Amino acid sequence: MAIPGNFLSATTESVDPNTSGWVAKLNCTISLGSGGRNGDGCLAVRSAASGEMQARTISSYEVVPWTEYEAFCDASGATVPERIGIRWLDASNAEISITWSLTTASASATWHRIAVGGEAPGTAARAQVVVSSTPAASGVFSYYENFYLGFPITTVGNKFAFNTESSEIDASGWFNEVNSTVARQAPMVSWAVDYYLAGGHVAAMTATANGNASMRSTDRPDATPGVEYAAYCYLNPPTSGSVTWVELRFYDSGGSQIAATRSTLAAPGTGWYREYASAVAPAGTAACSIAVGIDSATAGQVLRVDNAVVTTAPVLRAGSVLPYADASFEQGVAGWTVVSGVATITRSTPWGSYSFDAAYAGTVSSSTATTSVIRSAKFALPAGAASQSFRTEVYSNVSAGGFNLTRGIRWYDASNTDLGLTSGSAAAIPTPGWWLIGNTFTAPANATQAAIEYTVTATTTSSVWRIDRIALWQSLPLTTVEGHDDTASITLTLRELTAGQYITIYRIGPDGSRTLVRGPSGLISLMVIPSDLMVIEDYEAPLGVEVSYYIEIRATLTSTAGTRASDGVTLTAGDENLCWIKDPGQPQRNAMFMVVSPPAWKRPITQSAYRVRGRRNPVVLSDVRGGLEGDLVVWTRTDEETAALNWLLDSGNTLLWQVVPGVHETDLYVTVGEVGLPRVVDRADEEWRQWTLPLTQVDMPATVGVAGTAGRTWQDIFTEFATWQDVLNAYATWEDVLFNRRIGG
CATH class of the missing domain: 2.60.120.260 (Galactose-binding domain-like)
Known part of the structure; x- marks a missing residue:
């Protein structure tokens, strides 16, 4: 698996299928070893004599002075511990210095991580990765693989440097x-x-x-x-x-x-x-x-x-009003109490013995076969909660004995007056293993707060119930759609999904046709669900016709799909004299422009005609006829529109041309050739420009994901850079800041 952001090639990173990315630097020979984890191959470094031996990347990689970089790899060596370094080179590839890690405290044949971070010297232009160990004899092996060199890899959203x-x-x-x-x-x-x-x-x-x-x-x-x-x-x-x-x-x-x-x-x-x-x-x-x-x-x-x-704090269920401490029991039982009965509630012990989330679970123990009531703290509900439906859920595991369970919500008004308990009927808690148990309840009038309440009746002495990932949230439709005419896009919201399962999303056209919808990694087909809430922005939906969405969800890649379907939604067609030109992978660039004239389409074909002596008609060999080609002429009416179209075309990406129904054209994925942008009138103060865009029809890009700031926030910028000057030094444009494309990266 390629390491994200790695400067090194895949072969150099994984040492598969060969060692072409590496060269001996000091007192050693190198060869292709086996038994690696990032692919089978690994770098086998063998000492030529006693003393330090080193190997390095054969290539060097561009770096920016005074910028932090990180290098790491996995190492294995039963005889001698190892270290890793970043070798800094100047513009003429002369060594300036090496920033070394500490040497691993002990040798081990088990794969273990070695790593180093450091700031490039002021005269550095390039860098290499170096690994080192110091055997006491010749013929000693150290093994390495899973190499990385690049900007430091940190936890997204971490406030620490x-x-x-x-x-x-x-x-x-x-x-x-x-x-x-x-x-x-x-x-x-x-x-x-x-x-x-x-x-x-x-x-x-x-x-x-x-x-x-x-x-x-x-x-x-x-x-x-x-x-x-x-x-x-x-x-x-x-x-x-x-x-x-x-x-x-x-x-x-x-x-x-x-x-x-x-x-x-x-x-x-x-x-x-x-x-x-x-x-x-x-x-x-x-x-x-x-x-x-x-x-x-x-x-x-x-x-x-x-x-x-x-x-x-992590969000375990979108919209849940429970804080993480009360939902996951990682630091204790938070606001949970035993209201009545002999039961006790504690955090499971030791670390990792019982949990569905992280490393601990709540543990309800009853020494006798009697009834107890367990209640959470009170939590504020969203505004307008009165008479609305709310859902609760708990991941449940009976690890000893058995219980009958009644689930409920106790409601309170703004002055903390108890409005009573809404509960379901008692039922045996299922066993064995972890089960997800959920209920839906309706809040009474004036409810502004709520507490989850469980009435548990142990069926045997010494019964134990483990609980984790508890949630309480307002029940909203599982699938909703909303059209946005200003951006010609549709937002599809999917709730109460199960992270780790697989999802496929289709857009259903008015003729019943299915088209895969684009997500962050390309078209969404058997994509791993990242969380219980997914919000998909579909910028490729057609204008002026009703579409809906069909969702398939699989627990495993081979299991039968469960399905959902959305309501229909229509984007306003708009003015027939305008068209949208969109970048499927970077919708920030999308813009609308005035059409001067639509393309006069041609469909080229590659043919060869062979004149046969003595025959009237030639023998013609033809390939299949190509897609559409033609010139779209548009006007930009302001300097802002001119800048927008320039930005849209800058990337050279495949674009989507969209028009309204009734103009007898269809939406097309196209590439755009060389363009000119003369003024409509040859005057210096004329803003309007006429663009001739040579369009060539291409296939819908399948692997292009919707780029943006998924997971990346301004906090990451604040953490990584001390001053705005440092940001300016690291990125050429604000677009590069948005997409985290650093100079030299």
Whole structure:
């Protein structure tokens, strides 16, 4: 699998099918090894003698001075540990310096990640990847694969800088807060081959003396009051019994801490465990940070940290009013309580033993075969909730005994008056394994708040019920469509999907024809569903005729499809003297223009005529007749329209020409040849220009995705760049900022 944003070629990255991207640099020979994870091939580096051996990429890659870059790979070597470096070259390909990682703490034949980050020197023009190890004899092998060189790969939306998230440059992202020292280490850690956010280095906090110890991030990015944030990182505790934790902190504009939410790891061992803490930023919040620590540490104990993130909290179900802490039990039971009965509610333990989301689940235990009532905190409902339908859901797992369950919602008005409970009938909780249980209830008049309430009756002693990913949201149509005449587009909204399943979406024309709809990676055919809510903007729907959408959803690639169908929707036809010209992959460029004259179409054909001696008629060999070709003449009536058409044509992409019904033309995918744009009247102050666009009909592009800022936000820009001058240095145009196309990338 190609690593996104990699400067290296696929062959150099995966060392498949050969080692052509690599060359021996020092005291070694290289060959093609086997047993890799990113394809079978790997780079086998064999020492020629004792001492350091190095191999490097055969090519060098353009870099920008004073810009951060990252390199990583997976390594394996039973005899000797390894390191990786970025070799900086000047414009004449002379070596300036090498930024090296630390050497891995121990040798291991298990594939493990090595990585390094660094800033290109001021005179750097190009860079190479270098790997190194130092065997004590000849004939010793080190193996490498899954190589990357490029801009740092960071968590989308992370408020922290690259070095705070990963410590690949140095340890300056962390501060020794209480009874600790902070350093950077390179332990031997095996990450999934396609997990690129954790690397070779980690931040390591060492307890100075017996007692509580902690460190915190030096980053204090901005935070907004009322927004729910989640902090998480991988923790590597010194022992399974160590009390280690992660804490999300909020600060006011003066830098004083005003709130902190802690989540304690229930470690099953001494591996690497991702721990979450989440909270809503209180009034007065201006900034946030993350802290980690050990309670009652022993002097010399080390807590290691990687992949530190603070971001907006995950949305487990679109529209749900439950905060992440109450929905997922990652830091405890939040606002859940036992209203009556002998049951208890706790967070599952240890980490990873029971969960449907992340690493923990709520655990309801009843020691006797009796009835108990479990209730969440109260949550504010959307405006206008009275008399509206609301849905609840819970992922459920009975791990011991059995339960009968009555599900309900308890309603409250704005003054916290209890408006009563709406509930369903009792039923046995299904077993075994995880089940999704949902209900729909109608809010009473004046309801502005609600709490989820479960009445559970244990059918045996010592019964245990695990719950996770709980949600409460206003019930809206599963499928809706909305036309937008100003952009000649249709928005298709799909709700209550199951992430990880497969979806295919067709546009149904007035004649019943089916056309695949375009998504972020091309036409949506067996696309993996990314979340429970999908919003598709269809910019290729025809004008002036009714269309609808037909959706097929499969649990697996081979399972029978479930289906949905939307209502019909029609985009206003508009003026017949105007046409839309659209870029299917970059709809930001779409614009409407006045037609001077439609194309006088031709259909070319490749033919060869052979005159046979003695015959009147030639023998003609013909290929199939080609599609339409012709010149479309349009006017741009303002400088803004002229700029818009120039921008539309700049990319050279396949375009969609759309016209209204009744002009006896059909929508066509076209390429545009050389164009001229003379003024309509030969005067310097004339704005109108006449464009002759040579159109050639082409096929609908299948693999072109709708580009934009999917997942990418201004927060990513703020995190990656200290000043606007840095942004200007990194991107040639604002369009490049939008599509994250950096200079040299």
